[in-house]
Amino acid sequence: MKPLKYYVYGLLFMMMSCTESENKLQAEVFETSAKGNQLTKINAFQKSDIKVTIRLKPDQTYQTITGFGGAFTESSAYLLDKLSKENRDTILRAYFAKEGARYSLTRTHMNSCDFSLTNYSYSPVEGDKNLEHFTIEEDMDDLIPMIKDALAISEDGFKIFASPWSAVPWMKDNNSWVGGKLLPEYYDTWALFFSKYLDAYKTEGIDIWGFTVENEPHGNGNNWESMHFSPKEMTDFVQFHLGPKLEHDGYGDKIILGYDQNRAGLKEWVDEMYRDEASSKYFDGTAIHWYESTYDYFPEALQYAHNKAPNKLLIETEGCVDSEVPKWKDDAWYWNKEATDWGWDWASEAEKYLHPKYAPVNRYVRDIIGCLNNWVDGWVDWNMVLDRQGGPNWFKNWCVAPVIVDPDADEVYFTPIYYTMAHFSKYIRPGAKVIGLENSDKKLMVTAAQNPDGSIIVVAFNETEIPKSINLSIHGKVKDFAIDAKAIQTIVISN
Template identity: 85%
Template structure:
């Protein structure tokens, strides 16, 4: 009888210890993409070890509200989708927009043609048509509009779309050319009307445009493909005195206007001018940036400056891609190796070539997105969603890489590691999430964290090194031991049941 009593007591103690242990344990879901072959794989093993890196999540420290993550609808991508089998077309759109896929929430498209179009075209082909009586989006009907509509049909959550012009029609410009030149002052009102007409036309197609960037790359692109130059003052004057008032008077005052839309090193002079006074600030809802200034630097000082200049405005990365490269077909290893080069490898000035070394595409994406999120950026948009094995089609032969590569000859689809890298953010950090604070004891790991509207928390960790790392992650009094592979990106999802 005494033995039984002690046995029952011992069992009670063990149960209490087990309950206390479970109460102290953080419940998580872990997903990993790695150079060793994981593709957003759920990791269920929990390995504790010595010399663990400490990551402490601080949900009471809140920063910017997330607008979204995604990619761009281009004529090139839409054309390729139309050439694939219906099954593969559906597979790609579901991979990007369904709940089972990457759940893209913020997207971009182009107004008139861009470098990733099949040819030069404008919605305003009739010279001297100041009132745009011949405005037409007919060029978009075969490819671009069907792709957007099909994506909207797949997406249960919906997504925001902003549009960007590369250039006005040549007849509106001082050089009468698709490339370079400036908008003639006598066409400022016509060009403002162009934006309003575009909204009308897409609305008639059942597509709601969330907003605009005023001009893609206003510094130009080395006079290679469609472009139109603005100085900071010229763009600000156009928005304050023409575009903003026109949209307002036409009932589109709620549409988002993002200024700048080029590399980060030039941010200071642009935001200083855009937000020069209350009158100009009224019409700018935020600032758009690209990443092409460097293959490794995300320019935190510039991002901090832009945020501090306009803390209540959007700060969105609107374009980034692996440029000046032909994609590697079904070679996952290449995307993790420092072999890619960008435009600056060949063309940057000697004093800036150091910013453009060989790099690993996955590393560049992961570093930049995490660096942006930790420095007030609220949205991050990739460039083309789909390209072919050449890195096109592209009328200028400006080859680039996309997360999804297709072979039209064999009707094959390749989801590159870049696709999974994007999904680590877009799938788990949802619109209206708040970036939250954290403490990270290991400066070789890049980490960001966000609390979603449903109160779940998503933490993204990037381990650029080749060594596996042990991590002890804590939230309040609870903790969990996690292991991240070398050359890996992980998303740790903490469900609301931990709260």
């Protein structure tokens, strides 16, 4: 018979093992990295001398997530039609299927935009104030089929909001697609335009969730379709024309987002949009873009906008790598600080510092995490698909998309930006609540959210050249793992 002490030691060992098992946090880790991981599940981790502790605080809740996604544009739809059915389906499934990025919030354009093949309008007949000749015929061959195919693939469905770049020239004071303002005599006609658009898309079986009032109301340097509004002009248009018209026509439940441009101008816009109860009634939230800087996500402006209207939406509605011809099948480029944007060449000397060279992956993930940690509830990329030139684009305003195609060779390239977007869209679902956390490392960006099903999602970004060991804890349970250098991780903690 063994001495009693061996039984005691054995019992203590079993108790310690049980305690360790009880304290172990069950979580899956998915990583995209400069070394080549692409939303890859990681089971083995390399330890690092740099230790990071992250403590989740699910009792601290912030904004409710509306969704993540990209934009349906004529350019993207046109390219999909040029591909084989197999590649077209592969791309749409990659964005919308359950095994894909599961996009939940999307955008499209009303009338043409820079990522259209030509200028066009749904109200082509001059002087047609009652829009008796309103038609979405221009969308029927490409844009609408793309949206319908995406809806058929998506198991959970997704929200769509629409944005006009400009009214038709005959409604504007400069009679041009570019710049100018909507003539006051056409304010009611333009409000009717939104209602007619909802009718037409509903007839096609597409439910439009809402609108931004105008894409980039400051203009865009008079380059492509645009129509200018001051904060007061847009607010008056919504309060006295658009809001009442949608309400009258049975569309009072449709979302209206004001502004829809860069964040540095947020204060004057939200001050005017929410100037009183009468104006606030018709605005459901504020739309923002990211083109003010290649690195600054303007947390103070985001905080101000939230505090001005705490119960309203705050959605990033457009962002992309602009002014660059895409790098065909060159993953490394997306992780290195070689990209330039419009501001690299055209920003004023006083604002040049906001536009240094940047790494595209860094810009995306930094902005999304920065937004989520400052009350933004939705984040929408720009074009879903572009070609090797960064188009087609009638103005030759080249940009990069998460998926790049060569239609002549029927080839498809999923860039690292696609996987970056999926780290958020696939796992943080509509209705999730952003939750609090403590993070010991200021150089590691981290955000967290709890989904409606109870699962908790943590997204971490290590943009440094050094791997880091992480100790993640919640409710006394712990998971030890590591994040590689230049890597994004999504940690899924099941309910």
